[in-house]
Amino acid sequence: MTATSTQPKHEVRDLSLAPLGKQRIEWAGREMPVLRQIRDRFAQEKPFAGIRLVACCHVTTETAHLAIALQAGGADAVLIASNPLSTQDDVAACLVADYGIPVYAMKGEDAETYTRHVQIALDHKPNIIIDDGSDVVATLIQERQHQIADIIGTTEETTTGIVRLRAMFKDGVLTFPAMNVNDADTKHFFDNRYGTGQSTLDGIIRATNVLLAGKTIVVAGYGWCGKGVALRARGLGANVIVTEIDPTKAIEAVMDGFRVMPMDEAAPHGDLFVTVTGNKHVIRSEHFDLMKDGAMVCNSGHFDIEIDLKSLGAKATEVKDVRPFTQQYLLVNGKSIIVLGEGRLVNLAAAEGHPSAVMDMSFANQAMACEYLVKNKGKLEPGLHSIPVEVDKEIARLKLQAMGIMIDSLTAEQTEYINSWTSGT
Structure with a gap:
């Protein structure tokens, strides 16, 4: 599909599906309170102002909330599918029609279309890449070396993608920072296992x-x-x-x-x-x-x-x-x-992917990993970087808070004990 004067360029199945997509996106948002809080903060602080961003993800109702949060933070974002069968066509339509986000994704797209969409994403000249399987990063390194200078960093949330990134770094071709979202505790403990x-x-x-x-x-x-x-x-x-x-x-x-x-x-x-x-x-x-x-x-x-x-x-x-x-x-x-x-x-x-309650934490990690890359532009060495522990713990704290669950805090005596080596039997 070509865009009208009020819509961004896009390739989605059918824009008339947008109302259903919006309804489903709003339903998913009921169980994504952490990402909602991050989006509200992004809307005030605009951490991605002037940043071109490409997200290669499963285009689902949950991914829609990540894309909306990044847009609220000022990102100039393009979204493509990371798998030919994972796109929810109504969600893709809604993101274009209601949020003005360029989306290139259709459920059932063939390999040629998928590859072309990766090239369209790279035509956006991204500063940050959110990857799901590392296809975009691999294509960048193999075919678009001249664009690497524009890259602040990438984030990756799949085990497969992390394996590929490690191999890239071992071969000396990963010359920019990559955030290992997959191994964050608030990602793999919950997304990989329960999701x-x-x-x-x-x-x-x-x-x-x-x-x-x-x-x-x-x-x-x-x-x-x-x-x-x-x-x-x-x-x-x-x-x-x-x-x-x-x-x-x-x-x-x-x-x-x-x-x-x-x-x-x-x-x-x-x-x-x-x-x-x-x-x-x-x-x-x-x-x-x-x-x-x-x-x-x-x-x-x-x-x-x-x-x-x-x-x-x-x-x-x-x-x-x-x-x-x-x-x-x-x-x-x-x-x-x-x-x-x-x-x-x-x-x-054959289904809708992970429940939104678990993707709330995964995509909170993605959003905050992107913010971390921007805040530390030029300071991070090439290669894989873990999500900072304080970020991981903050996401868990926000999730518990949203669930209405309280936990204990260390007393002064307990804090002193665990930081001392002189107390024994």
Whole structure:
């Protein structure tokens, strides 16, 4: 779509969806009090005045509140999708029509369109990049070296993106600061665990309407996201098997009460498989051969590479849609494998992503990380930087306050004790 004289340039599915988008954005805002307080402060202080900002995110109702907060702070912002199936078209329309934010995102956009939108974002000549998977930063480094001088820094909130940024820094190509939002306590403890846990199962249920009680669910990966999925699956009555490559995480899964085994041993048992590793081809050709007829596979890692769909396609005599976001692969051996959400993030492809209450803290981290970059322009070394502890604690304090929960404070005697080494037995 081209913009009218009163609208910014944009590419969204249908601007007539804006009223529904606004209604849903307002509903999400009911459970985002921390970001609302930050937005109100930004509106007064304008920390991003004169700053060009690009956000590559899942375009959801929660992301809308982040974009609105950044705009309130004076940012000249452009928003693009970070995943072809995660955009909520009504939200994208509302941000353009009601808030004047340039958005380039459509649910179901092809790879060519996605790549073109990344280039449009970089045409904005950003000073700050909010990335979700590090595609924009990687493209900047590979194709737009001349623009790096304009960059104050970037923020990243996915495990996948952090892995890529570390590799960039190791290779000597990350020459500006990057804020590690993903590892903030108020992000991964809650977003990765409770958000991914609930939204992944939400996506599976919406796509299939199957009863999870009594099913054997194989969770590949026992990081914070895997823990969340495993705990929620058990809570719905499933028998959970965990696969891992890290011995410490495997012990943790065992002591949390889950069976742990390699994927080739788990494959014959699983009714449903969920990958949450951030790595490539966790479920491969040999695993499909071992699966039972009608086994379902899905992914909640950032990219659609955890399930080797190319090898599955090579085994198939037919692929057909059986429900929205649900495809049946009929195999040469007579069995069938069900793939949900095309192997992409099932919680966003088939559902609405994380609940707004948990994204409140994640996006508070994003907003305050951007502010930290601006305030410390020219002072931070290239490479990854943690969210300052005081920022992390302030976000937690604001969340508790909004929930009406009080906690204790140290007494003077307790403060003295924990700062002293002379008191013992």
